Amino acid sequence: MKKELTLKNKRQARNRKKIFILLLPIIIFAVLFVYYPFIKTIINSFSLVNAKGLIKGFAGLENYQYTYGRKDFLLALKHTLTIAVINVPITIIITIALALLANKRRKLSPVYELLFTLPMAVSMSAACMIFKSMFSPSVGFINYFFGLKLGWYESKETALAAILILTIWMGIGFNFLLMLSALRSIPDQIIEATEVDGISPIRRIFKVQIPLISPTIFFVLCTNLVLSMMTSAPMIIIMGVSSAASSTNTLMSMMFQSGFSSSDYGLAAVLSITAFSLTLGFTILSFVFEKKKVHYQ
């Protein structure tokens, strides 16, 4: 009996070793690129950091006071929240609508699906450049088409709106695909049951189809919320250091500029921590919402 036990223990120990070895690569990766930077950023946010990124002493809450007192921080925070609050619901509504349109299998279905998912295949930087020229005041297609004379990215009033359009467009492809596959996984017989029961299409959509794809809607909500909070590429690539740049700055683009352009590591660290806390808060909020509204099969 005892012998058996020790044998078992030996085997377990060997298994544990094997598991550890197999997990090692991802552990190294996570430690180097996720946990170490995360802890380093927290430490930086409470320290005096010089332009070379070296810690020169303890700063307490000084960095936070400095950052939160800045006017451009408040503006960046406002932009970040604006993007999140507008982008997420609009993306969800548009992708559900497109998925409902494409749901029924027709001869041309693959064509629609391809058209709707194509934005996925465009890289962020390429999309930024395309949108920049599309919204250009002189040669831009948008102004020509609508007969406008707006300098979309040059004017403080319209720059954020133009960036929102770009952000939403970029997200549609992938989220559409998620919504479509969720809609198509609803059993045909349930839809047929609504037909026989005489349920109108509107009621079917709101009372049957949307509740049944709520897990996917929740997933899209969470991921898009995080992505929106992290939006920075359009600001950096399109706006650069233009005169209207400050009208679109988000926490992330501000962090990028302070960290990599101005080498103000204390400020950058505080911005990162702030964005992280906000994202965490939103995610927790959405999980509260999930308990009430999301139905899992």
Add this chain to the structure above:
Amino acid sequence: MADISLINIKKIYPLVAGAKKKRHAHQDESSTNLEKTERGVIAVQDFNIEIKDKEFVVLVGPSGCGKSTTLRMIAGLEEITGGELYIDGKIVNELDPKDRDIAMVFQNYALYPHMTVYDNMAFALKKRTSSKEEIDKKVREAADILGITDYLDRKPKNLSGGQRQRVAIGRAIVRNPKAMLMDEPLSNLDAKLRNQMRAELIQLRRKIDTTFVYVTHDQTEAMTLGDRIVVMKDGFIQQIGTPQEVFERPSNRFVAGFIGTPQMNFFEAFLEEKNGQFVVDLDGFKVPVIDEDNARMKKNKAKTGKIILGLRPELLSLENSDKYPAAQINVVEMMGTCAHLHLIYKEKDLVLVTQARDENHHLKMDYENGSLIHFSFLPQSMYIFDLETGNNLALSEVPRQ
């Protein structure tokens, strides 16, 4: 509460451009014998039946015979390629399912998983009737009939298969539809529950007086539930009749083999005629055809020669004399009150059902594998089928080819 007439109903599934080539390439391997034309695969054709008000009609047949397609055409979930469908005297070919005032119970229940049992049943009512009290009354009434009042607040995932099936039936009956369509409603249940639900369906039918069209591949369900049975194969109706008619006077070899368990035994035999009397010759064992069948066979101009003889396993009897045909015991299945003897006769399987106990109530255990036994049958238990067409030669009317 309505009569339903199907006149020359036909369903063709059009071939998709890509699938056409593929199907032609695999034509020989195709498992079903459905007829294919330029326009597509014919799933149902020449379907004619008058379903009377409050009748319970069962469509039965092997998978791919077109029974579900027919039901779905009645429901309006499948387009009708040809023919006319009347509900309550009105042609409904072009009507949407919701305008036909029918209810359907699906094989996998198709309950709305995010709604409680109550909401599942009330959902379809909310549009039709405005008052909340009325809906509540109807739902509780239906729940009472089906014995699911205790589960009204539960969601489908917290119910057993039988309970879910009851909810699905409840959802159908609250609306008080003109007809109830049921697509293999019991086939997702285990054997014990299936028997129980079958009995409940018979009771339910007494409580709610409406027209039923019921699809199943299970001949027991068809026999026990139906006022009339429609036996289908390869898109064609093989026979329409009461359970008794279909069992006792099958129109052809397919129906005879499909209805009844264990299956009917079929042998090749010879038909002879002497002075106007038909005699079946099974390997030298000669049995005269009974007068009633004899007259019909004469009327049908039955030809002598090779025929297919059909014999139900329950109507074969064991004999001790070697003047009767002999067979070898292969497998003995003890079923409790009776035993199924699987015999080999002329290199073919033959099933014989015999009592498991003798007159003194002692178990008969003397069936030894490999031993020879003799069997016989009475003239009135013979079914005689045409060798080529498989049609029952003793049928009062000549069946369709």
